[in-house]
Amino acid sequence: MKLSIQVNEGPYQHQASDSAFMFTKTAIEAGHEIFRVFFYHDGVNNGTRYTTPPQDDRHVVNRWSELAEAHDLDLVICVAAAQRRGLVDEGEQERNGKDGNNIAPGFRISGLGQLIEAGIQSERLVVFGD
Amino acid sequence: MSDVKKFLYVNRRAPYGTIYAWESLEVILIGAAFDQDVTLAFVDDGVFQLVKGHDTAGIEMKNFSPTYAALGDYDINKIYVEKESLEARGLTIDDLQHLVWEDEDEDWAEKDSIKVVSSAELAEMMGQQDVVLSF
Numbered sequence: 053m054k055l056s057i058q059v060n061e062g063p064y065q066h067q068a069s070d071s072a073f074m075f076t077k078t079a080i081e082a083g084h085e086i087f088r089v090f091f092y093h094d095g096v097n098n099g100t101r102y103t104t105p106p107q108d109d110r111h112v113v114n115r116w117s118e119l120a121e122a123h124d125l126d127l128v129i130c131v132a133a134a135q136r137r138g139l140v141d142e143g144e145q146e147r148n149g150k151d152g153n154n155i156a157p158g159f160r161i162s163g164l165g166q167l168i169e170a171g172i173q174s175e176r177l178v179v180f181g182d
Numbered sequence: 183m184s185d186v187k188k189f190l191y192v193n194r195r196a197p198y199g200t201i202y203a204w205e206s207l208e209v210i211l212i213g214a215a216f217d218q219d220v221t222l223a224f225v226d227d228g229v230f231q232l233v234k235g236h237d238t239a240g241i242e243m244k245n246f247s248p249t250y251a252a253l254g255d256y257d258i259n260k261i262y263v264e265k266e267s268l269e270a271r272g273l274t275i276d277d278l279q280h281l282v283w284e285d286e287d288e289d290w291a292e293k294d295s296i297k298v299v300s301s302a303e304l305a306e307m308m309g310q311q312d313v314v315l316s317f
Contacts, residue, residue: 164212171313
Protein backbone atom coordinates (compact mmCIF):
# COMPACT_ATOMS: atom_id res chain seq x y z
CA MET A 53 0.00 0.00 0.00
CA LYS A 54 1.17 3.52 -0.73
CA LEU A 55 1.36 5.46 2.56
CA SER A 56 2.24 8.94 3.71
CA ILE A 57 3.08 9.89 7.26
CA GLN A 58 2.46 13.16 9.08
CA VAL A 59 4.51 13.88 12.22
CA ASN A 60 3.03 16.62 14.40
CA GLU A 61 5.13 16.47 17.56
CA GLY A 62 8.72 17.15 18.49
CA PRO A 63 11.44 14.61 19.38
CA TYR A 64 12.08 13.59 23.00
CA GLN A 65 9.03 15.62 24.08
CA HIS A 66 6.40 13.30 22.71
CA GLN A 67 6.03 9.61 21.91
CA ALA A 68 4.33 10.48 18.61
CA SER A 69 7.71 11.27 17.10
CA ASP A 70 9.03 7.79 18.04
CA SER A 71 5.83 6.04 17.01
CA ALA A 72 5.90 7.71 13.59
CA PHE A 73 9.44 6.50 13.02
CA MET A 74 8.71 2.95 14.14
CA PHE A 75 5.55 2.79 12.06
CA THR A 76 7.39 4.05 8.99
CA LYS A 77 10.28 1.62 9.42
CA THR A 78 7.94 -1.32 10.01
CA ALA A 79 5.76 -0.37 7.05
CA ILE A 80 8.80 -0.38 4.77
CA GLU A 81 9.93 -3.75 6.15
CA ALA A 82 6.44 -5.11 5.51
CA GLY A 83 6.75 -4.11 1.87
CA HIS A 84 4.67 -0.95 1.83
CA GLU A 85 5.67 2.12 -0.14
CA ILE A 86 6.20 5.41 1.71
CA PHE A 87 5.29 8.26 -0.62
CA ARG A 88 6.33 10.98 1.83
CA VAL A 89 6.88 11.81 5.49
CA PHE A 90 5.69 15.32 6.33
CA PHE A 91 6.80 17.12 9.49
CA TYR A 92 4.48 19.77 10.86
CA HIS A 93 3.95 21.80 14.07
CA ASP A 94 6.80 20.97 16.52
CA GLY A 95 7.38 17.88 14.40
CA VAL A 96 9.79 20.00 12.32
CA ASN A 97 12.27 19.68 15.20
CA ASN A 98 12.77 16.04 14.22
CA GLY A 99 14.92 17.40 11.40
CA THR A 100 17.64 19.47 13.09
CA ARG A 101 21.13 18.00 12.96
CA TYR A 102 22.17 19.95 16.08
CA THR A 103 20.25 17.49 18.22
CA THR A 104 22.64 15.90 20.75
CA PRO A 105 20.93 13.38 23.01
CA PRO A 106 22.83 11.53 25.75
CA GLN A 107 24.84 8.65 24.32
CA ASP A 108 22.74 5.97 25.97
CA ASP A 109 19.55 7.32 24.36
CA ARG A 110 18.14 6.79 20.87
CA HIS A 111 19.05 9.45 18.29
CA VAL A 112 15.69 10.43 16.83
CA VAL A 113 17.09 12.68 14.11
CA ASN A 114 19.89 10.41 12.91
CA ARG A 115 17.44 7.54 12.87
CA TRP A 116 15.29 9.34 10.29
CA SER A 117 18.35 10.37 8.25
CA GLU A 118 19.61 6.79 8.14
CA LEU A 119 16.20 5.42 7.19
CA ALA A 120 15.92 8.03 4.44
CA GLU A 121 19.36 7.14 3.11
CA ALA A 122 18.62 3.42 3.11
CA HIS A 123 15.21 3.64 1.47
CA ASP A 124 15.32 6.90 -0.48
CA LEU A 125 12.59 8.42 1.72
CA ASP A 126 11.15 11.87 1.04
CA LEU A 127 11.33 13.65 4.41
CA VAL A 128 9.64 17.05 4.07
CA ILE A 129 9.65 19.79 6.70
CA CYS A 130 6.95 22.46 6.46
CA VAL A 131 8.55 25.80 5.65
CA ALA A 132 6.09 27.96 7.59
CA ALA A 133 6.34 25.82 10.70
CA ALA A 134 10.14 25.62 10.32
CA GLN A 135 10.62 29.37 10.00
CA ARG A 136 8.75 29.95 13.27
CA ARG A 137 10.86 27.38 15.07
CA GLY A 138 14.32 28.18 13.71
CA LEU A 139 14.75 25.19 11.41
CA VAL A 140 16.86 26.35 8.45
CA ASP A 141 18.37 24.85 5.30
CA GLU A 142 20.85 26.57 2.96
CA GLY A 143 18.13 28.21 0.90
CA GLU A 144 16.31 29.53 3.96
CA GLN A 145 19.62 30.67 5.41
CA GLU A 146 20.25 32.82 2.35
CA ARG A 147 16.69 34.11 2.01
CA ASN A 148 16.41 35.11 5.65
CA GLY A 149 20.00 36.25 6.21
CA LYS A 150 20.80 33.71 8.91
CA ASP A 151 24.36 32.90 10.03
CA GLY A 152 23.98 29.17 9.58
CA ASN A 153 21.66 26.28 8.90
CA ASN A 154 20.72 23.21 10.90
CA ILE A 155 18.75 20.83 8.68
CA ALA A 156 19.71 17.18 9.01
CA PRO A 157 20.76 14.99 6.06
CA GLY A 158 17.87 13.46 4.14
CA PHE A 159 15.38 16.18 5.06
CA ARG A 160 14.17 19.00 2.83
CA ILE A 161 12.09 22.10 3.51
CA SER A 162 9.00 22.72 1.38
CA GLY A 163 5.44 24.01 1.53
CA LEU A 164 2.17 22.74 2.94
CA GLY A 165 1.10 21.81 -0.58
CA GLN A 166 3.36 18.79 -0.17
CA LEU A 167 1.11 17.57 2.64
CA ILE A 168 -2.05 17.98 0.58
CA GLU A 169 -0.37 16.25 -2.35
CA ALA A 170 0.62 13.39 -0.05
CA GLY A 171 -3.03 13.05 0.95
CA ILE A 172 -4.10 12.95 -2.67
CA GLN A 173 -1.41 10.59 -3.94
CA SER A 174 -1.35 8.09 -1.08
CA GLU A 175 -3.87 5.40 -0.25
CA ARG A 176 -3.57 6.30 3.45
CA LEU A 177 -2.26 9.36 5.27
CA VAL A 178 -1.31 8.33 8.80
CA VAL A 179 -1.10 11.18 11.31
CA PHE A 180 1.00 10.97 14.49
CA GLY A 181 0.30 13.47 17.26
CA ASP A 182 -2.08 14.32 20.07
CA MET B 183 -3.80 15.51 -10.21
CA SER B 184 -7.31 15.27 -11.51
CA ASP B 185 -8.67 12.94 -8.85
CA VAL B 186 -10.73 14.66 -6.18
CA LYS B 187 -10.60 13.29 -2.67
CA LYS B 188 -12.71 14.03 0.36
CA PHE B 189 -10.59 15.92 2.90
CA LEU B 190 -11.85 16.43 6.44
CA TYR B 191 -10.07 18.79 8.81
CA VAL B 192 -10.97 18.06 12.44
CA ASN B 193 -10.32 21.03 14.72
CA ARG B 194 -10.30 19.96 18.34
CA ARG B 195 -8.39 22.60 20.27
CA ALA B 196 -8.98 26.10 21.60
CA PRO B 197 -7.79 28.87 19.25
CA TYR B 198 -5.06 30.08 21.59
CA GLY B 199 -2.89 28.29 24.13
CA THR B 200 -1.34 26.07 21.47
CA ILE B 201 -0.57 26.73 17.81
CA TYR B 202 -2.61 23.82 16.45
CA ALA B 203 -5.68 25.89 15.50
CA TRP B 204 -3.68 28.49 13.60
CA GLU B 205 -1.46 25.98 11.82
CA SER B 206 -4.56 23.98 10.93
CA LEU B 207 -6.04 27.05 9.30
CA GLU B 208 -2.82 27.48 7.32
CA VAL B 209 -3.17 23.94 5.93
CA ILE B 210 -6.83 24.55 5.09
CA LEU B 211 -6.03 27.73 3.16
CA ILE B 212 -3.14 26.18 1.22
CA GLY B 213 -5.17 23.02 0.63
CA ALA B 214 -7.98 25.06 -0.91
CA ALA B 215 -5.78 25.62 -3.96
CA PHE B 216 -5.87 21.88 -4.72
CA ASP B 217 -9.60 21.80 -5.57
CA GLN B 218 -10.41 18.89 -3.30
CA ASP B 219 -13.75 18.16 -1.60
CA VAL B 220 -13.12 19.90 1.73
CA THR B 221 -15.11 19.65 4.97
CA LEU B 222 -14.24 21.23 8.30
CA ALA B 223 -15.35 19.86 11.66
CA PHE B 224 -15.12 21.66 14.98
CA VAL B 225 -15.35 19.52 18.11
CA ASP B 226 -14.35 19.67 21.78
CA ASP B 227 -12.59 22.98 22.60
CA GLY B 228 -12.24 23.46 18.83
CA VAL B 229 -15.70 25.05 18.85
CA PHE B 230 -14.13 28.06 20.60
CA GLN B 231 -12.24 28.78 17.36
CA LEU B 232 -15.50 29.98 15.79
CA VAL B 233 -16.79 32.01 18.73
CA LYS B 234 -17.24 35.65 17.72
CA GLY B 235 -15.64 38.60 19.44
CA HIS B 236 -12.16 37.24 20.11
CA ASP B 237 -9.88 39.82 21.72
CA THR B 238 -6.26 38.68 21.86
CA ALA B 239 -4.67 41.98 22.89
CA GLY B 240 -3.96 40.75 26.41
CA ILE B 241 -1.95 37.72 25.26
CA GLU B 242 -0.02 39.54 22.50
CA MET B 243 -1.13 37.03 19.89
CA LYS B 244 -2.34 37.80 16.40
CA ASN B 245 -6.14 37.52 16.31
CA PHE B 246 -6.68 35.19 13.35
CA SER B 247 -10.43 34.76 13.79
CA PRO B 248 -11.29 37.11 10.85
CA THR B 249 -9.67 34.51 8.60
CA TYR B 250 -12.57 32.11 9.15
CA ALA B 251 -14.90 34.62 7.49
CA ALA B 252 -12.80 34.34 4.32
CA LEU B 253 -13.25 30.57 4.00
CA GLY B 254 -16.34 31.03 1.83
CA ASP B 255 -14.19 32.83 -0.74
CA TYR B 256 -11.99 29.73 -0.87
CA ASP B 257 -15.04 27.56 -1.69
CA ILE B 258 -14.94 26.05 1.77
CA ASN B 259 -18.59 25.96 2.80
CA LYS B 260 -19.11 22.69 4.61
CA ILE B 261 -18.36 23.62 8.20
CA TYR B 262 -19.77 21.28 10.81
CA VAL B 263 -19.87 22.08 14.52
CA GLU B 264 -20.61 19.30 16.98
CA LYS B 265 -23.78 19.94 18.95
CA GLU B 266 -22.61 18.10 22.09
CA SER B 267 -19.38 20.14 22.22
CA LEU B 268 -21.32 23.40 22.01
CA GLU B 269 -23.77 22.34 24.71
CA ALA B 270 -21.05 21.13 27.07
CA ARG B 271 -19.53 24.60 26.89
CA GLY B 272 -22.77 26.52 27.28
CA LEU B 273 -22.61 27.77 23.70
CA THR B 274 -25.17 27.97 20.91
CA ILE B 275 -24.76 28.72 17.21
CA ASP B 276 -25.59 32.35 18.05
CA ASP B 277 -22.26 32.61 19.89
CA LEU B 278 -20.41 31.71 16.68
CA GLN B 279 -19.35 33.88 13.79
CA HIS B 280 -21.91 33.97 10.98
CA LEU B 281 -19.95 32.34 8.17
CA VAL B 282 -21.43 32.45 4.69
CA TRP B 283 -20.61 31.51 1.11
CA GLU B 284 -22.03 32.58 -2.25
CA ASP B 285 -23.67 29.87 -4.36
CA GLU B 286 -22.59 30.32 -7.96
CA ASP B 287 -25.42 28.06 -9.16
CA GLU B 288 -28.11 30.19 -7.52
CA ASP B 289 -27.13 33.64 -8.70
CA TRP B 290 -24.53 34.00 -5.94
CA ALA B 291 -27.12 33.66 -3.20
CA GLU B 292 -25.56 33.97 0.23
CA LYS B 293 -25.84 30.78 2.25
CA ASP B 294 -24.82 29.70 5.72
CA SER B 295 -21.63 27.66 5.92
CA ILE B 296 -21.98 26.42 9.49
CA LYS B 297 -24.19 23.49 10.33
CA VAL B 298 -24.60 22.12 13.83
CA VAL B 299 -24.59 18.31 13.79
CA SER B 300 -24.74 15.57 16.40
CA SER B 301 -21.80 13.46 17.38
CA ALA B 302 -23.39 10.51 15.60
CA GLU B 303 -23.85 12.48 12.37
CA LEU B 304 -20.26 13.63 12.55
CA ALA B 305 -19.03 10.08 13.06
CA GLU B 306 -20.92 8.95 9.99
CA MET B 307 -19.41 11.79 7.98
CA MET B 308 -15.90 10.90 9.15
CA GLY B 309 -16.43 7.40 7.85
CA GLN B 310 -17.04 8.75 4.35
CA GLN B 311 -13.74 10.67 4.11
CA ASP B 312 -10.61 9.75 2.18
CA VAL B 313 -8.22 11.90 4.21
CA VAL B 314 -8.78 13.03 7.80
CA LEU B 315 -6.39 15.65 9.17
CA SER B 316 -6.76 16.14 12.89
CA PHE B 317 -5.53 19.23 14.70
